Amino acid sequence: MSNHVFLAGASQGVGREILKGLLAQDTSVKAFLRSELIATELQTMGVETAIGDALNLEQIEQAMAGSPIDLVISTIGGKPQDGERSDYTGNKNLIDAAVKAGVKRFILVTSIGSGESVAALPLQAFEALKEVLAEKEKAEQHLIASGLTYTIIRPGGLKSEPATGNGVLTEDPKIAGTIHRADVADLVCRCLKSDRTNNKIFSAVDRTMTYSDATFEEFAV
Structure with missing residues (x-):
């Protein structure tokens, strides 16, 4: 059981739902985010926050300290239009900082289309997303090689x-579909x-919204 969680991406989307x-x-929870405004909002909810940019390793290391x-x-x-993406570099920095801080476990949320799920x-x-998927796959590989439990x-x-x-989660990389962020x-x-x-490594889909009628084994969490 993990009682102290460092969450990167809590500002919006899936990260906010995880929070x-x-x-x-x-x-x-300690939320790592770029926006002072959102940090203030989260603090009123009782969340500890740290301000920084995932593209800056030193800022992450400082946020994980203490x-x-x-x-x-x-x-x-x-x-893709953001210039340097955080998909690889930002996650690599988070992984490296976690190793340095002695963290034992890391959960990385990427996307179907990464790795063998392509x-x-x-x-x-795939054509629309291939550049960002390549970055996500590099992040996955860095995490696997890091020694962290992932x-x-x-x-x-x-x-x-x-x-x-x-x-649902499945280890079947051939399954794709949609799923609600929550x-x-x-x-x-x-x-x-x-x-x-x-x-x-899992794919996450809504069992009622898969792209094909193929049967697949659901992983019992």
Whole structure:
């Protein structure tokens, strides 16, 4: 069980949903983010915050210092037009800082289409995303090689509606589909409590919204 979590990407999207889930579990969270405004908002919710840029290793190391960290969760990534993406460099910095800080476990949220799951993507989607997927795959490989206990979760296409409860993990890299961000967050929070997810790579989809009728084995978290 991880009682002290360092969360990168809590400003929005899946990361924000994960933050809600962690707080509901009474987990101690330190959120690493760039926005002072959002930091102030999170502090009113009882969240410890650290301001910095994931592209700056020193800022991450400073943020990880001074408080116990059992586990790091990262959902960070940049859109292709952002210049230098955080998908690889930012996550590499987080991984390296976690190793230096003596953190034991790291959960990385990437995307279906990374690594061997590329076969699950329609060609048009792959062509649109191939540059960012290559960055995410490099981050995954860096994490695997780091010596940290890892869990890699690759969500499918993301929706912002409320959780459905139909989110599932599978080790089958040929499965793709869509999933609500809140359901991804629920799966991540469940992984925190499960040693069975250690050193595993999963795709995350809504079981009712897969792109094909292919049957697949759901992983029991």
